[in-house]
Every structure is written in C-alpha cells, then in structure tokens.
Amino acid sequence: MADRSFLDWPFLDDGHRAWARELADWVERGLPALPTPDEHDLDAVYAACGALVRALGKAGLLRACVPAAYGGLREQVDVRSLALGRETLARAGALADFAFAMQGLGSVPVSLFGNEAQKAALLPGVCRGELIAAxxxxxxxxxxxxxxxxxxxxxxxxxxxxxxxxxxxxxxxxxxxxxxxxxxxxxxxxxxxxxxxxxxxxxxxxxxxxxxxxxxxxxxxxxxxxxxxxxxxxxxxxxxxxxxxGQGFAIAMGTLDLFRTTVGAAALGFARRALDEATARARNRQMFGQRLADFQLTQVQLGRMCTEIDAAALMVYRSAWTRDVLQRRVTREASMAKMYATEAAQQVIDAAVQLHGGLGVVSGQPVERLYRDVRALRIYEGATEVLQLVVGAQHLREAAA
Ligand SMILES: Cc1cc2nc3c(=O)[nH]c(=O)nc-3n(C[C@H](O)[C@H](O)[C@H](O)COP(=O)(O)OP(=O)(O)OC[C@H]3O[C@@H](n4cnc5c(N)ncnc54)[C@H](O)[C@@H]3O)c2cc1C
Missing domain, CATH: 2.40.110.10 (Butyryl-CoA Dehydrogenase, subunit A, domain 2)
Known part of the structure; x- marks a missing residue:
C-alpha cells in the first residue's frame, strides 16, 4: 500500500488525522456500493453524481464544505480538510472527488461573502447533500x-x-x-x-x-x-x-484562491493511485526471467514518481496550511501547488501507463481511466500557463518593491 506518512506532517493536526480516517473508512465501506458509470452514458453519469452527493452528505463527509455554524467541520471552511477529502476521494474515483469538490466550489462564494439569509438557505442543504451547488x-x-x-x-x-x-x-x-x-x-x-x-x-x-x-x-x-x-x-x-x-470578480478570485490548492490535492490523489497500480504491476509482471520491478530502469522510474508525488504533496499542504493557519492570501502558493501537482500527476500517470505496456491503454483499466481523469485539471480553475504568469508577475512586483 502507498505511503500515508504525509499525515504526520506538521501542516496537519489531530483533527485532520481523524478526518482522514473517516474518509478512508467511507472509501472502503460506502463507496463500493455506489455505481461507476461509463462516461459515454451521460444519464448514468448524472444519476451517479447525484447519488454520490447524497451518500457523501448522509455520511457527513460534506461537512468539510461549509462552516461549523451550518453543520460544517470547522469554524471556517478549512483548505486542509478539503484537500484531504479531494486527495482521498480522487484516489478512489474521479466522480467521487468531483461530487465532493463541487459542493464546496458552488457554496464557498456564499460562505465567504453571502449574507446570513443566503447562508441559512444554502449551506445546511449543501452539507446534507440535499442541495447541489454550481x-x-x-x-x-x-x-x-x-x-x-x-x-x-x-x-x-x-x-x-x-x-x-x-x-x-x-x-x-x-x-x-x-x-x-x-x-x-x-x-x-x-x-x-x-x-x-x-x-x-x-x-x-x-x-x-x-x-x-x-x-x-x-x-x-x-x-x-x-x-x-x-x-x-x-x-x-x-x-x-x-x-x-461590483464585488463579483473579488468573490470569484477569493473562491479560486481557496479551491486551486484542492485541485492540486485531487491531482495528488490520482497520482498516488497511479503509483499504487504501477508498483503492483512492476512487482508481478515477469519478463526476461525476472520481475519488471527488478530492472534498474523501472526503479529509476518509480523513484521519479515517488519524488514528484512528495514534492506535489508538500506544495499542496504548504499552501493549505498557509491559508488556514496564517490566514494569508495564497494566490502565489495556491497557483504553484495547482500547477505543479497537476503537471506532476500527468507525468506520473503517463509513466504508470507505460509500465503497464499494452494493458495500460485497455479501456477500463485503472491507469487508462486515470490518464483521462487527470487531463482537465491542468485546464480548469486556471490553466498551467495562466498560473505561471500569475506567479511570475507577483515575483517581479515583489522584486520591484
Ligand atoms: C472539466 C471542466 C470543468 C469546468 N468547470 C467549470 C465550472 O464549474 N465553472 C466555471 O465557471 N468554469 C468551469 N470550467 C471552465 C474552465 O475554468 C476554463 O475552461 C478555463 O478557465 C480555460 O478557459 P477556456 O476553456 O476558455 O480556454 P482559453 O481561455 O481559450 O485558454 C486556452 C489556453 O490558452 C492558454 N493561455 C491562456 N492564457 C494565456 C496567456 N496569457 N498566455 C499564453 N497562453 C495562455 C492556456 O494554455 C489555455 O489552456 C471547466 C472546464 C473544464 C474543462
């Protein structure tokens, strides 16, 4: 099984570790009972997503998406709890991550900027999985x-x-x-x-x-x-x-400031799953009289994948911690975390497909699915090129000051 030692990092507290166990338990017991639709059957995709939101709400896992006053986990929406949720769910299945993330993305503008009546009308329903947000x-x-x-x-x-x-x-x-x-x-x-x-x-x-x-x-x-x-x-x-x-642009950017880090976390979940799959394949596949894992070239590849994953995780949880604990704007940290983790995940997943050989491109294989699941993350909520510009421009402003 893949490394879970990041849960001991100082970016997280005991509450986060309990939350991670709650998530892992649901992924093991609750998620397998839910349907996994073919992406070509849109009715099935929509039905499965609705069922996932309801199930996540019933299990209490949407508490990470709203503040405590409306049924949530912490006083304010906590980026580390969202990141742990996205990472854990993405590792198990892209649609579960999506269902979870959208309840947050669609409601955080109201949590951060809405009035009391708007919060009361939206957030408890979102938390229970009874209202779906966009x-x-x-x-x-x-x-x-x-x-x-x-x-x-x-x-x-x-x-x-x-x-x-x-x-x-x-x-x-x-x-x-x-x-x-x-x-x-x-x-x-x-x-x-x-x-x-x-x-x-x-x-x-x-x-x-x-x-x-x-x-x-x-x-x-x-x-x-x-x-x-x-x-x-x-x-x-x-x-x-x-x-x-006239506050809409600030509301959108404030929301994305919070959510970009969590897109990186979802990419991390996909990458960790790809590493699990590649490791299992390399340990079992026999060729030229030995296991695929016994070739140094395979070990180099796995070493690169492990390193990319750890670097991405450090950036994601550094950014989440900076926002939650230091309560600073994290435009720079979140942009870095999103661009690095999504690009790294794409490379890790590509390497996992390669290690699977022909099996890696067979429809429905976990690594084939991951190859498709990760692609959009490099585009939405700020394409990689846009985020590079954001970080570069901020760096130059600071250098000039
Ligand atoms: C699966 C998915 C889900 C989405 N969900 C939502 C949602 O819920 N709500 C929502 O509002 N939007 C959503 N989006 C939209 C998403 O945020 C946009 O697709 C994204 O912002 C890019 O915009 P665009 O598609 O118009 O591409 P364009 O703006 O046309 O950009 C195309 C490409 O140009 C490049 N580029 C951009 N700027 C520069 C530059 N300055 N210099 C050089 N190159 C540049 C980048 O590589 C970029 O990918 C979603 C998109 C996808 C794919």
Missing amino acids: FALSEPDAGSDVAAMQATARRDGDGWVLDGTKTWISNAGGLADRYVIFARSEGLDRGPGNRDPKGISAFLVDAGTPGLDASERIPVISPHPLGVLKMSGCRIGADRLVGQP
Whole structure:
C-alpha cells in the first residue's frame, strides 16, 4: 500500500488525522456500493453524481464544505480538510472527488461573502447533500480572460435581470439546484467591450428560475457532469445579490484562491493511485526471467514518481496550511501547488501507463481511466500557463518593491 506518512506532517493536526480516517473508512465501506458509470452514458453519469452527493452528505463527509455554524467541520471552511477529502476521494474515483469538490466550489462564494439569509438557505442543504451547488463564471469568449465576461445583470425595479451564456459549468445539464452566477452589472453603458473587473457582480440563482436554461450537456473524456447555462430575461430578486454590486470578480478570485490548492490535492490523489497500480504491476509482471520491478530502469522510474508525488504533496499542504493557519492570501502558493501537482500527476500517470505496456491503454483499466481523469485539471480553475504568469508577475512586483 502507498505511503500515508504525509499525515504526520506538521501542516496537519489531530483533527485532520481523524478526518482522514473517516474518509478512508467511507472509501472502503460506502463507496463500493455506489455505481461507476461509463462516461459515454451521460444519464448514468448524472444519476451517479447525484447519488454520490447524497451518500457523501448522509455520511457527513460534506461537512468539510461549509462552516461549523451550518453543520460544517470547522469554524471556517478549512483548505486542509478539503484537500484531504479531494486527495482521498480522487484516489478512489474521479466522480467521487468531483461530487465532493463541487459542493464546496458552488457554496464557498456564499460562505465567504453571502449574507446570513443566503447562508441559512444554502449551506445546511449543501452539507446534507440535499442541495447541489454550481459555480458559473466561464463563458464561450471568457475563460482564462475572466474580465472579458459578457453576461449582464441589469437592475429592474427592486431586482435584477440576467442575460448571456455561461459554459463549461460543472453540475449544469440538470444536476445543480443552485448556481452562483457572475455577470457584468456595473458600467453597462460602456458596452460589451467593458473589461473593468469592478463591473462584475455575483448572484445566487435557483435552477428553476424562469429564463434560466441549464438543459444542455457537454460530454467530456471522463465522467464529469458539465453543461451550458443560458440566461434570457432571467429575473431574480434583489436578495440574490451575493456581497456588494461590483464585488463579483473579488468573490470569484477569493473562491479560486481557496479551491486551486484542492485541485492540486485531487491531482495528488490520482497520482498516488497511479503509483499504487504501477508498483503492483512492476512487482508481478515477469519478463526476461525476472520481475519488471527488478530492472534498474523501472526503479529509476518509480523513484521519479515517488519524488514528484512528495514534492506535489508538500506544495499542496504548504499552501493549505498557509491559508488556514496564517490566514494569508495564497494566490502565489495556491497557483504553484495547482500547477505543479497537476503537471506532476500527468507525468506520473503517463509513466504508470507505460509500465503497464499494452494493458495500460485497455479501456477500463485503472491507469487508462486515470490518464483521462487527470487531463482537465491542468485546464480548469486556471490553466498551467495562466498560473505561471500569475506567479511570475507577483515575483517581479515583489522584486520591484
Ligand atoms: C472539466 C471542466 C470543468 C469546468 N468547470 C467549470 C465550472 O464549474 N465553472 C466555471 O465557471 N468554469 C468551469 N470550467 C471552465 C474552465 O475554468 C476554463 O475552461 C478555463 O478557465 C480555460 O478557459 P477556456 O476553456 O476558455 O480556454 P482559453 O481561455 O481559450 O485558454 C486556452 C489556453 O490558452 C492558454 N493561455 C491562456 N492564457 C494565456 C496567456 N496569457 N498566455 C499564453 N497562453 C495562455 C492556456 O494554455 C489555455 O489552456 C471547466 C472546464 C473544464 C474543462
């Protein structure tokens, strides 16, 4: 079995170690009872994801996604608990990680910036797995370039009217009950070319709201409920504004600051599973009169994989600890952790496929699945290139100061 010694690292406390045992126990006893859908059968993917959210909620594992006042694990949403959750679940199955992570990503904007009524209406249901959450930021022409957002929120009487299209939205396509939607509300008179980040606001919107069409699904390379959100004269009340008008960009970036580290943790879970699979294969496969594991070239490969995994884990838990304990903004640390862990996981998984030979590309083999599961992580919540730019620019600002 793979190394669990990272649980003794000083980044974690006894509460985290108890949480890790709770997660591991559920992965062993609860997860195998749930369906594992084929990614081509979208109805099955959506049904399985809904079942996973309910099961995680019933088992109490979504407590990591909300603050203690709403049923959560700790006073504030704790990045280390989320990271342990994602790492443990991803190691067992990508959809379990996804179901867990989205309850956090879709509700943290409200935990961090919402008012009391919004928190009370959303967070207990999210924690119990009874309300499914989603985070709608990206658009067809505004992915990496978030400030190019075109969706609008026009004031109308005592409420707002939303128009525009969001795409690549996890849990859209019929699963989410609530969406946090970002749209341009201020400076509308400056036209669609307006790129002022201070013009963006965030809104908490019910899935059934007239004018909101979330029916279109996007099939992707691994089981992942993903869809398009179309808003056409979608009227919502003034009470749906999260935070202040114009605070949406800060809300989105504050949420991503917290979640990017956990994307690194999910990648780490995939990489650890790939190492487990590669180690077992190398120990059992006979060739040229000895085991694959007996070749020095194999040992070099495994040595590289172990080192990449430890380096990624150090970055992930350093970033999580910095945010939780030092309570600092971790734009730099989280960007590093996400880019390093996702790129490292891709290499580790590729090496695991190679060590399996032909078996590594057979559909349904764990390493073949991992090869597909890890790919999107290098793109969403900040592509590697964007994160390199973030770290490099911050470094230059600090050097100039
Ligand atoms: C599986 C999946 C789930 C997702 N879930 C959500 C979700 O729940 N909510 C949501 O809002 N969005 C979601 N997204 C969207 C995701 O965040 C975007 O795909 C991502 O931000 C990239 O945007 P884009 O796809 O428009 O690519 P583009 O912005 O077109 O970027 C394409 C590529 O250009 C490169 N690039 C970008 N900027 C630069 C630069 N300055 N210099 C050089 N190269 C650059 C990068 O390599 C990048 O990958 C999801 C995406 C995927 C794949």
